[in-house]
Amino acid sequence: xxxxxxxxxxxxxxxxxxxxxxxxxxxxxxxxxxxxxxxxxxxxxxxxxxxxxxxxxxxxxxxxxxxxxxxxxxxxxxxxxxxxxxxxxxxxxxxxxxxxxxxxxxxxxxxxxxxxxxxxxxxxxxxxxxxxxxxxxxxxxxxxxxxxxxxxxxxxxxxxxxxxxxxxxxxxxxxxxxxxxxxxxxxxxxxxxxxxxxxxxxxxxxxxxxxxxxxxxxxxxxxxxxxxxxxxxxxxx
Amino acid sequence: xxxxxxxxxxxxxxxxxxxxxxxxxxxxxxxxxxxxxxxxxxxxxxxxxxxxxxxxxxxxxxxxxxxxxxxxxxxxxxxxxxxxxxxxxxxxxxxxxxxxxxxxxxxxxxxxxxxxxxxxxxxxxxxxxxxxxxxxxxxxxxxxxxxxxxxxxxxxxxxxxxxxxxxxxxxxxxxxxxxxxxxxxxxxxxxxxxxxxxxxxxxxxxxxxxxxxxxxxxxxxxxxxxxxxxxxxxxxxxxxxxxxxxxxxx
Amino acid sequence: xxxxxxxxxxxxxxxxxxxxxxxxxxxxxxxxxxxxxxxxxxxxxxxxxxxxxxxxxxxxxxxxxxxxxxxxxxxxxxxxxxxxxxxxxxxxxxxxxxxxxxxxxxxxxxxxxxxxxxxxxxxxxxxxxxxxxxxxxxxxxxxxxxxxxxxxxxxxxxxxxxxxxxxxxxxxxxxxxxxxxxxxxxxxxxxxxxxxxxxxxxxxxxxxxxxxxxxxxxxxxxxxxxxxxxxxxxx
Numbered sequence: 001x002x003x004x005x006x007x008x009x010x011x012x013x014x015x016x017x018x019x020x021x022x023x024x025x026x027x028x029x030x031x032x033x034x035x036x037x038x039x040x041x042x043x044x045x046x047x048x049x050x051x052x053x054x055x056x057x058x059x060x061x062x063x064x065x066x067x068x069x070x071x072x073x074x075x076x077x078x079x080x081x082x083x084x085x086x087x088x089x090x091x092x093x094x095x096x097x098x099x100x101x102x103x104x105x106x107x108x109x110x111x112x113x114x115x116x117x118x119x120x121x122x123x124x125x126x127x128x129x130x131x132x133x134x135x136x137x138x139x140x141x142x143x144x145x146x147x148x149x150x151x152x153x154x155x156x157x158x159x160x161x162x163x164x165x166x167x168x169x170x171x172x173x174x175x176x177x178x179x180x181x182x183x184x185x186x187x188x189x190x191x192x193x194x195x196x197x198x199x200x201x202x203x204x205x206x207x208x209x210x211x212x213x214x215x216x217x218x219x220x221x222x223x224x225x226x227x228x229x230x231x232x233x234x235x236x237x
Numbered sequence: 238x239x240x241x242x243x244x245x246x247x248x249x250x251x252x253x254x255x256x257x258x259x260x261x262x263x264x265x266x267x268x269x270x271x272x273x274x275x276x277x278x279x280x281x282x283x284x285x286x287x288x289x290x291x292x293x294x295x296x297x298x299x300x301x302x303x304x305x306x307x308x309x310x311x312x313x314x315x316x317x318x319x320x321x322x323x324x325x326x327x328x329x330x331x332x333x334x335x336x337x338x339x340x341x342x343x344x345x346x347x348x349x350x351x352x353x354x355x356x357x358x359x360x361x362x363x364x365x366x367x368x369x370x371x372x373x374x375x376x377x378x379x380x381x382x383x384x385x386x387x388x389x390x391x392x393x394x395x396x397x398x399x400x401x402x403x404x405x406x407x408x409x410x411x412x413x414x415x416x417x418x419x420x421x422x423x424x425x426x427x428x429x430x431x432x433x434x435x436x437x438x439x440x441x442x443x444x445x446x447x448x449x450x451x452x453x454x455x456x457x458x459x460x461x462x463x464x465x466x467x468x469x470x471x472x473x474x475x476x477x478x479x480x481x482x483x484x485x486x487x
Numbered sequence: 488x489x490x491x492x493x494x495x496x497x498x499x500x501x502x503x504x505x506x507x508x509x510x511x512x513x514x515x516x517x518x519x520x521x522x523x524x525x526x527x528x529x530x531x532x533x534x535x536x537x538x539x540x541x542x543x544x545x546x547x548x549x550x551x552x553x554x555x556x557x558x559x560x561x562x563x564x565x566x567x568x569x570x571x572x573x574x575x576x577x578x579x580x581x582x583x584x585x586x587x588x589x590x591x592x593x594x595x596x597x598x599x600x601x602x603x604x605x606x607x608x609x610x611x612x613x614x615x616x617x618x619x620x621x622x623x624x625x626x627x628x629x630x631x632x633x634x635x636x637x638x639x640x641x642x643x644x645x646x647x648x649x650x651x652x653x654x655x656x657x658x659x660x661x662x663x664x665x666x667x668x669x670x671x672x673x674x675x676x677x678x679x680x681x682x683x684x685x686x687x688x689x690x691x692x693x694x695x696x697x698x699x700x701x702x703x704x705x706x707x708x709x710x711x712x713x714x715x716x717x718x719x720x721x722x
Contacts, residue, residue: 069667136340
């Protein structure tokens with residue numbers, strides 16, 4: 001077994017170009033999913049409503065099927081739908097094959113992440129006692145104010161560990177973006193590796209890079225948690 | 238000032254309130270007694286719309302509305318004229334004692350921040366917590382938390398204070414500090430509706446005692462009349478049981 | 488708009504059915520392998536000293552950070568070469584071997600946490616009480632601790648298992664023919680047409696499989712919990 005260290009160093013620098021892509025995929029997807037997931041979590045908490053049932057079904061489906069299948073399916077479906085929309089309905093001259101594949105990736109990962117975050121937010125909102133809402137209403141806050149000022153700040157704290165997990169899992173999922181021809185870390189490594197059959201070296205290099213990114217994400221969450229949970233730092237009596 | 242008529246409320250098939258009436262004049266200290274499950278807490282909560290009644294009307298000064306179909310605007314108006322003290326305090330866990338009190342002033346009533354802080358400090362001083370402005374609820378004892386709860390309620394200068402078993406979640410040795418704050422408020426002329434099991438409080442300060450059982454008001458009268466000469470059998474039975482339990486505690 | 492034939496979904500499904508066995512077999516192998524390693528890791532972390540704890544934590548941390556597909560490729564390309572150094576030739580071994588190895592490595596990390604947290608959830612007094620009435624350590628573990636640990640472990644185990652099945656679908660990328668692999672083959676044979684229908688059939692299979700696992704484990708948990716409501720308050 002021989003390890004080609006020169007190749008590894010070269011690949012390391014090549015792959016650096018993919019880091020912004022991986023980070024963009026992760027954080028822009030999170031930003032897109034955040035508000036939708038929060039809204040859906042609120043729907044899901046009201047079980048009697050039809051919208052709550054629809055949300056439950058959606059979450060169950062997305063969480064009950066592999067990400068890779070979701071990617072393959074949407075990546076073959078989305079261009080067709082877009083093509084139809086643009087050519088037949090809007091009658092525009094527009095080459096949909098010129099669309100940046102990143103756009104598809106954002107859509108695909110957001111559809112997945114929304115479901116994950118819905119569960120995160122739902123369980124976080126459940127950790128806040130009902131009495132907090134009642135007390136807020138009783139002193140005259142309206143429901144929106146009660147959520148923004150009292151419920152959400154508390155829910156965020158209990159959501160953070162799960163949010164951190166979701167972020168890491170999302171970042172790992174973005175390694176499948178190569179299936180949509182996005183040039184992220186994994187895609188670049190794959191291309192480099194195939195050239196001279198240096199697969200082990202290439203994948204070891206990006207493992208290290210993923211570990212570093214993953215560590216940075218977790219450190220970030222530790223900092224955020226510290227900021228938000230100052231009120232919890234004291235124990236009772 | 239406040240009159241609530243014919244309140245009905247059911248949870249599923251369980252009819253909790255079967256037509257409760259209550260009239261409150263300014264300065265009244267009304268104590269609602271009754272066995273658990275009598276509907277007294279539910280009734281108190283319908284006044285503040287924490288529980289939506291199925292039927293009934295409320296007249297509060299110039300506001301008149303059906304309880305089950307009140308608009309959000311009316312609900313908000315009534316909530317701003319009342320304040321609620323919860324059994325388990327329900328202090329905002331993410332806010333300090335002072336912020337708990339200012340929240341309703343600044344956000345709901347649009348009081349300027351500095352004025353709100355002054356008001357809040359006055360309220361906290363009144364309940365004996367001038368040393369605890371910047372403490373979070375998790376740093377306070379149960380009795381202190383409930384006193385913040387009371388400060389939060391009185392700071393908004395409500396027309397009526399609603400107390401839902403304010404001492405029943407407290408350890409026995411902490412009950413006194415909360416009751417003495419409540420007595421002080423009563424003597425200063427606050428209008429209060431209090432659901433409680435504290436007979437001493439009822440005897441000492443209640444201007445009227447209401448006994449509820451099975452979702453209706455069984456009997457109503459002065460503390461002296463209810464405790465010494467109850468007209469209804471159910472009242473008498475309840476009092477005998479409670480007072481006996483009381484002896485054990487003492 | 489490309490043609491869409493919903494009926495084709497039902498033509499594909501029977502072709503996929505025989506391969507559910509492969510998916511389940513690989514999953515089962517991984518649960519066994521990964522479960523065993525996970526148990527060892529958890530035991531090392533609980534019973535052994537500081538160094539063991541640091542090593543196990545590092546293992547869990549690293550596997551948590553590496554995407555499954557990267558790990559799969561490392562094992563698939565790296566393991567034969569590594570073993571070749573010791574003179575072992577596994578170049579002709581079945582693809583399932585690499586899949587099970589890869590996911591055992593990842594699953595073990597999850598399971599070590601599942602075991603550890605279940606063990607720690609059970610009150611220490613339980614063991615002390617068992618020993619105090621004359622049980623041996625093994626009897627105390629077998630009769631008192633294990634049944635309680637199992638209940639705590641079920642929800643987390645269900646989560647880990649569902650994740651395993653979902654991530655396991657990546658096995659087709661190294662050429663394993665499980666349901667996902669067969670689906671890809673069918674799409675290939677059809678020159679890419681009917682791909683949507685085939686994917687939908689796969690969605691249905693995976694969703695049902697995962698729902699079945701979730702529901703049956705939830706049922707099991709409920710059964711085990713019956714008559715011991717006290718545990719709820721202890722947790």
